[in-house]
Amino acid sequence: MLLIEAGPDEPPGREHREIRDPFPTSVYNPRFSWRGLTAETGVASLSGAQRTSRPFLQGRGVGGSANINGMNVWRGQPGDYDEWADSGADGWGWENVLPYFRKLETDLDFSGPFNGTNGPMPMRRVPPEAWAPFSRTVAQAMARQGFRQIDDYNADFADGFASLPISSLPDRRITPATAYLTEAVRRRGNLKILADTVVQRIHMEGKRVTGVELCPADGPKILRASTVIVACGGVLSPALLLRSGVGPGAHLQSAGVPVVADLPGVGRNLQNHPSINVTSYLPLRSMQPLLQRAIAQNCLRYSSNMAGCAAHDMGLVVFNRTAWHPLGRRIGSVVLSVHKAYSIGSVSLASPDPAALPDIRFNTLHDPRDFDRMVSGLKLILDLLTDPDVKHVRNEAFLPDPRIVAKFGRRTAWNVFRTAFIASVLDIGPLRRALLGDALLDLEALRNDDQALADYVRHRTSLSHHVCGTCRMGRPDDPLAVTDQNGRVRGIVGLHVGDPSIFPSIPRGGMHIQAIMAAEKLADAIKADIQTQRRDGTSG
Template identity: 40%
Template sequence: MVYDTIIVGGGSAGSVLAHRLSARSAHRVLLCEAGQDTPPGKVPPEILDSYPGTAYFDPRFHWTELKVHTQVVSHNAPDSDRPPLRKYEQARVLGGGSSINGQLANRGAPTDYAEWVARGAEGWGWDDVLPYFRKVERDLDFDGPFHGKEGRIPVRRIMPEHWDGHARAVGEAFRRAGYRFLPDQNGHFEDGYFPITISNAEEQRVSAAIGYLDAETRRRENLTISTDTQVMALLFEGTRCIGVRALVGGREQEFRGNEVILSCGAIHSPAHLLRAGIGPAGHLRDLGIPVRAHLPGVGQRLMDHPSISLSSFIRRGARMTGRTTRRHIQVGLRYSSGLEGAPRGDMFVAVASKSAWHAVGEQIASFILFVNKTYSETGQVRLASPDWRAEPVVEFNLLSDRRDLERLMGGFRHLAAIQLSDPLRAVTSDPFPASYSDRVRRIGVVNTRNRILTRLIAGLLDGPAALRAWLINRYVVEGFTFEQVMRDDEALEAFVRKAAIGVWHASCSCRMGREDDPMAVVDTAGRVRGVEGLRVVDASIFPVVPCANTNFPTLMTAEKIADAILAGG
């Protein structure tokens, strides 16, 4: 069989494309996903859970060998020490990131999409994309011109009357700091604090796979969903992509198609292009890969939102009870740094009233601060080897623009003042600068050992204040205490440089743009330049990362390009 469309990657974009393209009964679609299926009635409970911390740490749903550099890598001093590699959780399961992420359902600012247009994505301005954001969602709380009511993904908010004690104290602290309460995060884009908008209904996650690949969609005779299917190579006749070679349940197979769409995310989509000889000619020749199309932008200018955390111990009466919700992030804050030239709302804070699934996690709250409008865009994805089994070399180069570093430093000080305000002092103690370290990751793995260990530690933390302070400084804090970073700017800068990580919003490594832009990889319909029969549709084609968690912009992008494909574009 020759398919009309072969989609490589069953994540957020791939799920949307499979649903929309197969709605035309004569259009034959094959969806290939390397991970496991999540069929209706058999979705793993860790994925369905409204609390995402268990799915997120479950290696069954990850590319387990993927590691990245987040700190700046110096290519001018090759003999200098390279920064450490960090595990970077990328989903390997139907639904992709939407099956394991924090379920935050926001869109970004109108100014983001004006910048997309300015960078060459004609037809992707705010007025162009808003109808597709509305098409994605079924808003359970609000109506009006900003909201959809018939989409495949329900969105809702945990309203203040249902916030736990810690979240209520944070809301009061934000109010006293002068911020307005915004009932609707996805209304007018302005500064203030709000109930976080989530892709969730009836206390259960609704991933892209759950929303778009439901039982009715799966019954379509023209749609084939092939999971446990890792694409090894793209197949070509000259410069036309004609299909894929894949490992299906351990057995090699070839599939032919009129068009192939890469929807593997901003790390693995450029890796597929590079292995196919599409990318910077010098890099390809260094690896002995014949150059099919010289596209210097493939894998270049990778972006994410730089992030740090300020954590604290939650007193007993203010912790999450789980009676009304398992959502650990209930309130968020969008604010403006005042940086010259930056748009309003260039900073974002997600407030976690529980930092992990285990007993110690239930005692720790975190302000997760990220640069909503980042200027660091020097990251890259390169091949370590032509071998399809080898993960690529990934360098995010976070904080390569000093404006990001300075805003994180200023943001930490700002949040520290809020943390020390009366509402939060009443429900928390022992603030500390937090790092998402390998030690944190190891104890975050769901197993009996970690369950027992954290119960023992939690019992000690609930003991005398002096013991708690000693335990936090001895076993939780990594390198810098709260007092150090508050009184010493050099210590604060060192902490931010060491602790800053991305927030799993990898994007922009196959950017769309004008034909005369040498760094543009795809056109405004996702078609790869220099070859035929091949598109990229995922967060890698963003011209710049928006001021948002990237899942909903990715869903929007897939909806918009699906329309273009069906219209013959």
């Protein structure tokens, strides 16, 4: 088996310190993400002139986006997976996927019928008694809003707030590369890892895979293989298929790519979770302890109760710190996500050049249900932040400048010094208010101004990195299905997709743990195929 990765390999015990850190310090290190990748992420109701492309983070390296993400573990709702099965992904209902969720984890807090006890990925939570002041007080405000407290967010699927499940240890991040590609596994004679190498396209003869074309530093080369498993994520997996001639025939022809298989669904059905946040400067008494490295400690699941929307469709996460540096320890945020979004985007080729990155369009909030729920959810955030007790654990709300956030994001001694200095200056109330100036946000005024709320949503909505759906599973008679229930690409012998791009619809949670669950399940399916082929004397 040859594992080919475009980014670096960070073997267990030798990881870069920013990857090892449970706090996602690595998110601003360009070494661990795709440089130059952009997406049209602006709200779809805005004019084209305002909907410019922005940088879009996707992990690059063995371990993927788990090297840079928050390690949050939301399985979603059982109904998400039953919806997959009903749509044609046979064998992907809740009862089918639960064993794989349990298989991959060792839950350090619970051992019930929903929890794993012997898997490679640790699951833990910051207990409520250890929540930092801002997080704890916002949770108390949630209770006053009528939400109940849940013990285990991944076993009780009702609305309520809970400790946020995370797949890391208190002192270090555990990525899939750390958990699965151990030193013992790496010593196996049948495994080779080829890092820092880009696959430009998949080679096929007729309708059968024959290998891949690589672009290493010493020049292009072709490796022969009868089976190729694509696991580049919800954006880059369809891009690789398109570059290889697998996708909508008309689009491929217009891009100058010879058509190998006309599959209209490749790159369509792009889904993600839109999000928005409100940020406040925190007093010293509200800081999260330095040794608590989780980026967030608690969360809320709730139902919008809007017509045409699923239950349990919304989520909030409370951040008691927002960056690794001293200033980030003084900034708290409440982040809203539409967990069951209905807006659909696409991934397409921007150029016939195999080295070119794809054209990504999310059509954010294009579906009115998404926009309306974002406005309603913003009102809930404002209700929580203007709660009298919460006002005692925060200072002014303000609008962060993304350019400054990015500038301070790199982990350097200079950034430590200057963010510590800025934090000390901002502790002086009059100076803080003067320096923040026009960035200050009057939460009460915003809460009572419907037009201002709508404008805030239009201009401040961003996206999570929970991308899926672009090579979705489905029945043979589904014209937009790209793979079958085992990840096999329609009409191409030996070609598989093994990541969230095969998900028919977005689950009401993240994508981190779902990706690992799917990999475990698809690995069993591929092993069963190989055993059948050996028994029958066939191949492909």
